[in-house]
Amino acid sequence: MSTAVLSAPPVQPALFPPPSVPLHFTDGDRYEWPHTGDVWVRAGGDWVPTPDDGSGYLTDAEVRAQLHRAVVNWDVTHRFVPANPGGDLPGRLILALSPVHEAAQYVRDHQGDWLVPLRELVAQHDDDAAYDIPGVISGTALTDVLRTIVAEQPRVRMTYDEVAGRVYARYERAVELPGSRGFVECLHVFVFAASSAEVA
Numbered sequence: 404m405s406t407a408v409l410s411a412p413p414v415q416p417a418l419f420p421p422p423s424v425p426l427h428f429t430d431g432d433r434y435e436w437p438h439t440g441d442v443w444v445r446a447g448g449d450w451v452p453t454p455d456d457g458s459g460y461l462t463d464a465e466v467r468a469q470l471h472r473a474v475v476n477w478d479v480t481h482r483f484v485p486a487n488p489g490g491d492l493p494g495r496l497i498l499a500l501s502p503v504h505e506a507a508q509y510v511r512d513h514q515g516d517w518l519v520p521l522r523e524l525v526a527q528h529d530d531d532a533a534y535d536i537p538g539v540i541s542g543t544a545l546t547d548v549l550r551t552i553v554a555e556q557p558r559v560r561m562t563y564d565e566v567a568g569r570v571y572a573r574y575e576r577a578v579e580l581p582g583s584r585g586f587v588e589c590l591h592v593f594v595f596a597a598s599s600a601e602v603a
Contacts, residue, residue, distance in 0.1 A: 418526045421483045422507035422538030423596035424470045427568035431486025434466050438480045445486075467597070485509050485518050485569070485592050492571040494564030500549055502542030503563075506570065506593035518592055539596045545570065552591070568595035 425432075432445045443450040443461055450461035473481035509518040512527075526533035540548070549572060553559050556574035563570050570593040575586040 418479065418530065418533060419520065419522055419538065420473045420477050420479050421470050421481060422474075422520045422522070423505075423594070424467055424474060425483065425485075425507075425568065426504065426595040426597040427566070428463050428466070429486055429564075429567040429569075433482075433484035433486075434461070434469070435482040435484060436480055437482055485594050487518065488571055488590075488592070492560060492562040492573060493567065494562035494569070494571065497561050497563045497570075498553075500546055500561075500563060500570060502546050503570075504542050504545075504568070504595040505539050506542070506545050506595050507539050508545075508548070509592040509594060511588075511590040513587060518590070545593055548591075548593075556589070569593060 428445055430445050430447065434443045434445075434450060435441070442453045443466070444453045445451075445463075445466075448463070450463075450466055452458055452460075469481060470483055472478065508521045510521050510524055511517070512519045512524055520538065522533045522536035522538065525536050549561060549570070552572050552574060553561070556576060559572065559574040561570065561572045572591040572593075574589055576589050578585055578587050
């Protein structure tokens, strides 16, 4: 499991609640209240306030319950940010994956190099289109997305971390730069869902 921590996302109002409650947590995950600036980072199996103000720790059960309430009540004041896998993707290398579990899809936001739910990233550009993005996709849809990534993108690397309940896909996407063509590294993290308000 990775203990890498992403830099903190800017405090900005979210359009959507967390897409789901993760099936499993892993060290380096973040639980945030963007409206107050409170942040807990999972380390050694506990959720530690960051910075540590001595107010105590949270347990997985407490974070799970808070996220569940946020999902069910459409509460945008709670945010879950998966741990950044860092340079080496955790888990075993895969070429394909059978439908395994419903999952929330997080992607790298290149504006600040952190992970956000896919529909929040879409909402930054088109609020209306974001409502068409499901918070959680079925295991079959997850498999379809991975197949599409493999078929359409160069230099794909995919891993499956069964303990953390996550699938990672990293690849390079061509982008047009002034006077040349370059590549940007893309990262998708599919976090298996324990509960969600919707599944597509």
